């Protein structure tokens with residue numbers, strides 16, 4: 001487990017982008033696992049800069065997003081498909097057909113979840129999975145109590161996640177109450193994992209994930225089982241860690 005503590009979210013984004021770009025340059029058909037939310041935005045900005053200024057090539061890269069709300073289409077401005085187009089895909093030379101975000105409007109959600117797993121496997125698995133973390137320790141939409149072996153599935157969002165996400169909707173009643181998410185077992189099959197966190201509101205979840213027991217009560221603690229996971233944290237998000245970690 002590698003923990004890198006940086007001074008601010010701009011540095012968090014740059015550090016993560018260096019790692020992602022290194023992987024993309026080393027492997028032609030790179031498969032990225034992507035997250036939405038505010039945390040990865042500095043990473044996506046830096047990847048866009050690298051594409052425009054340094055020629056970072058996305059043409060043979062494929063991507064799989066972690067999750068999507070159930071009940072809103074990809075054209076909805078709060079859908080995760082819309083977010084990914086706006087924050088990354090529309091600004092780089094990725095083949096949109098090779099970008100995958102779960103379909104929140106699927107007629108048969110359970111069947112879709114099985115197909116999503118099969119699509120990831122057909123692409124050879126995720127090479128680098130980007131994660132944020134919820135203030136309750138969730139990864140993807142795997143809320144506390146989710147089986148650590150779970151696969152892509154439909155899930156109900158907790159009150160705390162609905163409240164956290166309501167800042168992006170006009171009113172809390174507009175926040176969808178269900179989502180499709182890769183499972184914790186799915187995430188753990190990625191070749192490498194990068195979890196980013198910034199902000200004091202993430203400090204407890206980060207400390208529980210890295211230094212607490214492995215427990216479904218803190219889904220991110222399952223990452224301790226992964227042989228190639230890197231946490232990139234700002235000082236405030238790392239504030240509750242007790243062990244001595246590298247400060248970069």
Ligand code: F6R
Nearest residue numbers: 035036037038039132133134140
């Ligand atoms: C988003 C996702 C979530 C977020 C988490 C943190 O695709 O899977 O687990 O990473 O809720 O969200 P932010 O970054 O908005 O604090």
